[in-house]
Amino acid sequence: MFSLRYVLRETGQNLWRNILLAVATVVTVGVSLSMFGGFMLFQVAVDGATARWQDGVEFIIWMNSDDGSAEDVSVRNQLSESPGVQRWEYVDRQQSYEEFREFFEDTPEVLEIISAEGVPPYFRVVPVDPDPDVVEELGSQFKGKPGVRTVTFAGDVIRDVQNLSNRTGRALFIGSIVLLGASTLLILNTLAVAISNRRTEIEIMRLVGATKWFIRVPFMLEGLVQGMLGAAVAITTNALLRNYVIDQFSTADGLQLLAGFKVDDSELLQVNLLVLAIAAGVAVLGSILAVSMHLNE
Amino acid sequence: MIKMEKVTKVFKGDVVALRDVNIDIGKGEFVFLVGPSGSGKSTFIRLLNREDIPENGRIFVAGRNIGGLSDWRVPFLRRNIGYVFQDYKLLQKKTVAENVAFALEVIGKGPQVINRQVPAILELVGLARKMNRFPHELSGGEQQRVSIARAFVNRPLILLADEPTGNLDPNTSVGIMRLLERINEIGTTVVMATHDRSIVDSMRQRVVELDRGMVVRDQARGVYQ
Numbered sequence: 001m002f003s004l005r006y007v008l009r010e011t012g013q014n015l016w017r018n019i020l021l022a023v024a025t026v027v028t029v030g031v032s033l034s035m036f037g038g039f040m041l042f043q044v045a046v047d048g049a050t051a052r053w054q055d056g057v058e059f060i061i062w063m064n065s066d067d068g069s070a071e072d073v074s075v076r077n078q079l080s081e082s083p084g085v086q087r088w089e090y091v092d093r094q095q096s097y098e099e100f101r102e103f104f105e106d107t108p109e110v111l112e113i114i115s116a117e118g119v120p121p122y123f124r125v126v127p128v129d130p131d132p133d134v135v136e137e138l139g140s141q142f143k144g145k146p147g148v149r150t151v152t153f154a155g156d157v158i159r160d161v162q163n164l165s166n167r168t169g170r171a172l173f174i175g176s177i178v179l180l181g182a183s184t185l186l187i188l189n190t191l192a193v194a195i196s197n198r199r200t201e202i203e204i205m206r207l208v209g210a211t212k213w214f215i216r217v218p219f220m221l222e223g224l225v226q227g228m229l230g231a232a233v234a235i236t237t238n239a240l241l242r243n244y245v246i247d248q249f250s251t252a253d254g255l256q257l258l259a260g261f262k263v264d265d266s267e268l269l270q271v272n273l274l275v276l277a278i279a280a281g282v283a284v285l286g287s288i289l290a291v292s293m294h295l296n297e
Numbered sequence: 298m299i300k301m302e303k304v305t306k307v308f309k310g311d312v313v314a315l316r317d318v319n320i321d322i323g324k325g326e327f328v329f330l331v332g333p334s335g336s337g338k339s340t341f342i343r344l345l346n347r348e349d350i351p352e353n354g355r356i357f358v359a360g361r362n363i364g365g366l367s368d369w370r371v372p373f374l375r376r377n378i379g380y381v382f383q384d385y386k387l388l389q390k391k392t393v394a395e396n397v398a399f400a401l402e403v404i405g406k407g408p409q410v411i412n413r414q415v416p417a418i419l420e421l422v423g424l425a426r427k428m429n430r431f432p433h434e435l436s437g438g439e440q441q442r443v444s445i446a447r448a449f450v451n452r453p454l455i456l457l458a459d460e461p462t463g464n465l466d467p468n469t470s471v472g473i474m475r476l477l478e479r480i481n482e483i484g485t486t487v488v489m490a491t492h493d494r495s496i497v498d499s500m501r502q503r504v505v506e507l508d509r510g511m512v513v514r515d516q517a518r519g520v521y522q
Binding site for chain 1: 346348368369372373374375376380386388399400402403404405407447448451
């Protein structure tokens with residue numbers, strides 16, 4: 001039988017006795033999870049900003065005419081028959097307008113001016129060869145065709161943003177994984193010190209008949225508390241990052257590309273829940289390793 | 298209460314700590330374990346508390362073969378066995394009362410039980426008025442009384458004491474032995490390992506002598522020799 005009061009008191013005392021080590025562990029867990037959270041948030045933001053240009057889409061054919069018109073059929077036939085086109089996707093006027101609204105949701109003045117009729121349908125095209133010259137030549141074949149408003153290319157800026165995001169994301173991801181490994185070891189080490197400090201107490205507990213789990217739980221809870229405090233640091237950092245860094249990009253004047261560079265509340269919640277789950281995983285792993293290595297009879 | 302049948306304990310390097318030990322200790326007996334250092338006294342006590350398992354033979358405590366006990370049942374066995382250490386092993390940051398209460402708390406006893414049993418046991422060991430003192434404020438004899446109180450607070454069937462007077466002067470030792478005798482009179486089986494000749498000779502209880510892991514003498518109302 002567990003006494004909740006006993007477990008909480010022992011956990012609190014353990015943390016207090018090793019306060020410096022506990023703080024170091026919380027900070028390390030917090031920093032590593034903040035890096036991971038930051039990586040996730042930037043990925044979400046970049047994906048939002050370059051949504052139309054995901055999965056190898058190199059150019060977009062903006063149409064004047066709607067689905068089923070003679071001009072539309074002509075463009076479809078040309079896309080289907082062109083050996084240079086790997087695949088294509090049609091986005092109708094309604095879908096296009098919804099994307100537009102999502103893209104500019106933070107700038108209501110734009111949304112007020114433009115109605116669904118003002119947003120054209122389009123074709124997203126993935127070419128066989130992503131070489132810029134080939135893409136340019138392929139896309140140009142559609143310029144000036146009846147029903148075609150304009151053709152836009154992914155261009156260097158989009159690709160640079162995606163590449164930078166991928167590279168930075170990879171570095172942040174690797175860094176956060178390394179730090180999460182270090183966090184696990186630090187939790188293990190903090191608990192090992194706590195166990196060592198309480199050697200006599202543990203020996204007495206065993207001899208008077210305390211169960212294995214009664215002895216283990218306060219230490220495991222200590223590890224979990226450290227992990228959760230680290231997660232709290234990371235969640236706070238994520239909120240600050242979203243509110244004061246990422247959102248600033250989306251409202252920056254003159255950067256239309258960055259209009260979609262934002263993270264909404266539900267996306268932030270998802271990232272935070274993931275951070276919380278990873279923190280719990282790291283804490284549980286560190287705690288289990290510590291008690292099985294240092295508290296095994 | 299305690300029965301050993303052909304118990305042999307061998308440590309690493311083929312060091313034989315106990316060899317073919319047969320012994321039967323009845324309920325309410327007081328037994329001294331004597332013998333030179335390394336004769337197997339501590340191993341004998343550790344086996345009774347299931348801190349070690351013998352290589353051969355069977356050990357029965359209160360009719361149960363403790364060698365076949367699964368790990369999760371061991372704590373419940375130990376709740377019936379009190380343990381007194383030579384070096385007291387008190388928690389220095391806890392008061393006398395907290396040290397004793399600790400033994401009840403960690404086996405899940407509630408505040409009501411603790412508030413009833415701790416003052417009663419401290420009264421028994423003569424430390425009721427020092428219940429709020431810390432161990433470093435007590436003499437060696439008083440610290441050992443706290444250790445005995447902690448071992449006995451759960452009213453175990455058996456009390457194991459490994460050299461409980463080893464760190465005490467002769468006069469203080471006598472006080473500790475009177476206390477153990479009182480606990481024995483209540484009906485608790487006491488098994489005490491000791492080197493203290495004068496205590497063994499004065500108490501005239503059963504004496505089991507070990508030498509190189511073997512029982513070489515088992516004498517009722519015996520002396521140290």
